[in-house]
Amino acid sequence: MHQHVHEGPASADPLLAVPDAVYRIDTDGRFAYVNAAAEELLGRRARDLVGRSALDCFPEARGTTLEDQYRAAAAGGGPRTVEFHYPPRDRWYEARVFPGPSGLTVFLRDVDAERRVSVQREEALRELSAVLDALPSPTVLLDGAGRILSANRRWEAASTIVRQAGHRTAGVGDDYLEAMAPALRPEDRTAITEGLGELMAGGPGVADRSFVWDYALRMGADREWFRLQAARVEPSGRVVITHVDITQRVRDQETVAWQAAHDDLTGLPNRSRLLQLVGESLEDERARAALLFLDLDGFKTVNDSLGHEVGDELLRQVGGRLAKQIRPGDAVGRLGADQFLILARDCDTSEAAALAFRLQTSFARPFLAQGISVPLSASIGVATAQPGARQAHQLLSDADAAAYAAKGAGRDRVHLFSPGLREAARWRLEVANRLRDGAVDELVVHYQPVVRVDTGEVDGVEALLRWQHPERGLLSPDSFLSVAEETGQLIPITRWLLGETTRQAAEWAAQGLPLRMSVNISARHFSAETLVHDVRVALHDSGLPAEKLVLELTETSVAEDPTRAEDQLAVLRGFGVRVAIDDFGTGWSSLAQLLALPIGTLKIDRSLLTAAARLASGGTGAVLAAIVALTRTLGIRSVAEGVETAEHLQMVRDAGCDLAQGYLLARPMPAGDVAHWATRVRAAGGDSCAMALRAGSR
Incomplete structure (x- = not known):
């Protein structure tokens, strides 16, 4: 001891x-x-x-x-x-x-054991700090109480920038959340506090998962975005947090999202975004909303004649002008092509109509693109949300139907939706589906005779397309051809019509009834540039001589692209096919422009004939004669359409018309009845005009 x-x-x-x-x-x-x-x-x-x-x-x-x-x-x-x-x-x-x-x-x-543990801890911390310094993002290490044990160089550099933006920063020894909280939005502060709290508290499985949260900081005039990623370090219970700058990624995502919701050309909301806005406006049952569907008139002609660069500039200007005209709180967007949509919030039918007329008036001033002054007009359909209607697509469909009706009524019109238009829209859809599914097999052709005015001899027939609908009966072309044009079915139908009519004409000729066959051609065929080929194939397959075929074109269809039309018509005329301008007097092109084309026949529309009859009663009956005289001077035959009375027939005779057709002379008839009618004419002396007059006097 x-x-x-x-x-x-x-x-x-x-x-x-x-x-x-x-x-x-x-x-x-x-x-x-x-x-x-x-x-x-x-x-x-x-x-x-x-x-x-x-x-x-x-x-x-x-x-x-x-x-x-x-x-x-x-x-x-x-x-x-x-x-x-x-x-x-x-x-x-x-x-x-x-x-x-x-x-x-x-x-x-x-204290050797404690000191060595502390040294090891400090060494581990130094090593961890070295690792943290090697990380490319600002990173901190927190102890179990949430205080910063270590921060890398990137954190220190970022702190300088954050301080310059007016925010508090955190260094070693500071409480991380306490320092960060004032700069965070409340929702971010709550989420980060809860997420880090769970990591610090530990528990089963905590070390196997990380906490990730994207948050924003206001840095001067801009907003910067960061991704906080935190993980628990076992067994020490420390938490390591990295802060990745994702600002560019967020901005790229915002750009992509913006582009997905907006039109590239005009910067206006696109169809998808517009439908979203409409849907949001319809969520409140008490709210009123209206849609204005705006369709530019004749814009394809502008594009084709002036070029797409000018057309694109015009569309941008239209979008800008519409945006200035709408009311605060309303929205304007581009559906595509030359169609725009205006969402009018808190708006009844009368207010929506007033807005439509105001928008229409804004087109009174021409648009200027690349030094070219271009007049534009628009057809506008208006649909107002009805009580209980909560479908954005249905309201858009109603506005579309109203715009279609406005377009059909002529240029520069406003049309309000009515339930009948919805039925018309359903009919167009049915037509489109049936034509696509092979309704061409239900198409039939009726033929209306064309006779010489001077002798009454039968010169030919005009082929008139009909649809023998299984439920609705015999339908005129007005009820389905416009839909066929919209859906791309018109050219296949016309191709079938050329084959059917040339075959029928060749069959009549073989029976001793040589008739000239007139077939109507649309402007769409010029654009497709298959007309010459399709005519050649029809003539070849049927064996009908080219001079027995007459292609009838409306003056408006020629006016849409006169250069392309002239090129193709010249080729057709070159191998013998005759060309006629149909419905003359209803279009807006000049007579000089029409007569410059390689045409052989001018068909005078019944509306011009009726107008001439009114003028004749006032002592100015020479108008029709002047038109006929001009065509004769140019070597063009004239055909008077719509001859329905003896007075009409006498007037076209006096004017010197070459040919005539109309209900007085003969109604359109199936192919099987044409030969019987021609036989009756021959039996009556061969003068169909005299036969018609005798029948009319009885």
Whole structure:
């Protein structure tokens, strides 16, 4: 058992009850007291130490921080605590030095294990900090209490920028959430606080998942976006957080989203976005909304004649002009091509109609594109949401139907939707579907005779297309051809019609009834540029001579693309096919423009014939004669359409018309009835005009 040396009786020494190693050093630097715990820690007996110089007993302490602390405490520097390494034992100790009147009292503790753990922790932290510094994004390491243990260089650099933007920043030792919270939006602050709280709290599976949240910071005039990614580091319970700048990615996504909802050409909302806006406006049952469907008139002609570059500029200007005309809170967008849509919120039918007329008036001033002044007009359909109607597509369909009716009524019109238009739209859909599914097999041709005015002889027939609908009966072309044109079925139908009519004409000729066959051709055939080929094939397959075929074209169809029409008509005329201008007097092209084409026949529309009859009653009956005289001078035959009365027939005779057709002379009839009618004409002397007049007088 070791001997302990101490001052005074043992019962008076309170240090005996202290479990730590304690020794005293007198004012001369000699051990004055060493307790048992100190003997064990120092590895020396008290009797070998007491009375001897402490630095002589442990010379390795000379010149160390321990000696410095001894001297500082003895010099009146107050209590001192020092950790020091003792080389002979290669261990770390902690000495707490307390000065007193009789010297120094030292509490000594072996802290080697703690120190080495701390060193390892610090080394691990340094290594982790080095790893964090290598990361390309601002990164911090939090302790279990949410304070920043370490931050990489990127974080420090980013903090400078954040401070310049007026936000508080966080450094080592700061509470991360407390520093970040003021700059975050409430929803971001709540989500990040909850997410990091779960990671810090630990629990089953927490270490296997990360917390990710995208948040925004206002940086001056701009908003920057970051992705916070946090994960728990086991077993320390620390949390590492990286902040990736995703601003460009978010802006790219916003750009893509904007492009997906807007028209590339005009920048206006597109069809998808418009339907979304309409749907939102219909969600409130008390809200009123109207749609205005605006379709530019004759814009294809503008595109074809002036070029698509000018056309695109005009569309941009139309969009801009419409945007300036609508009311606050309304929306205007482009559906595509030359169609625009206006959503009028909180608007009844009368207000929507007033808006439509105001928009229509805005087209009174011409548009200027590349130095060219271009007049434009628009047909506008108006549909107002009905109570209980919550389908955006249905309201759009109604507005479309109204615009279709406005277009059909002529240029520059406004039409309000009515339930009957919805039925008409359904009919157009049915027609489109049936034509696509093979309704061409239900098409039939009726033929109306064309006769010579001077002799009454039968010159030919005009082929008139009909649809023998299985439920609706015999339908005129007005009920289905416009739909066929819209759906791309018109050219196949016309191709079939050319084949059917030339075959029929060749069959009649073989029976001794040589008739000239007139077939109507649309402007769409010019655009497709297959007309010449289709006519050649029909003539070849049927064996009908080319001079027995007459192609009838309306003057408006020729006017849509006169150059392309002239080129193809010249080729057709070159191999013998005759060309006739149909419905002359209903279009808006000039007579000079028409007569410049390689045409052989001019068909005078019944409306012009009726007008001429009214003028004749006023003593100006020479109008019709003047037109006929001009055509004869140019070597063009004239055909008067719509001859329905004896007065009409007398008028066209007086005017000198070459040919005539109309209900007075003969109604359209199936192919099987044409030969019977021609036989009756021959039996009556061959003069169909005289036969018709006799029949009319009875």
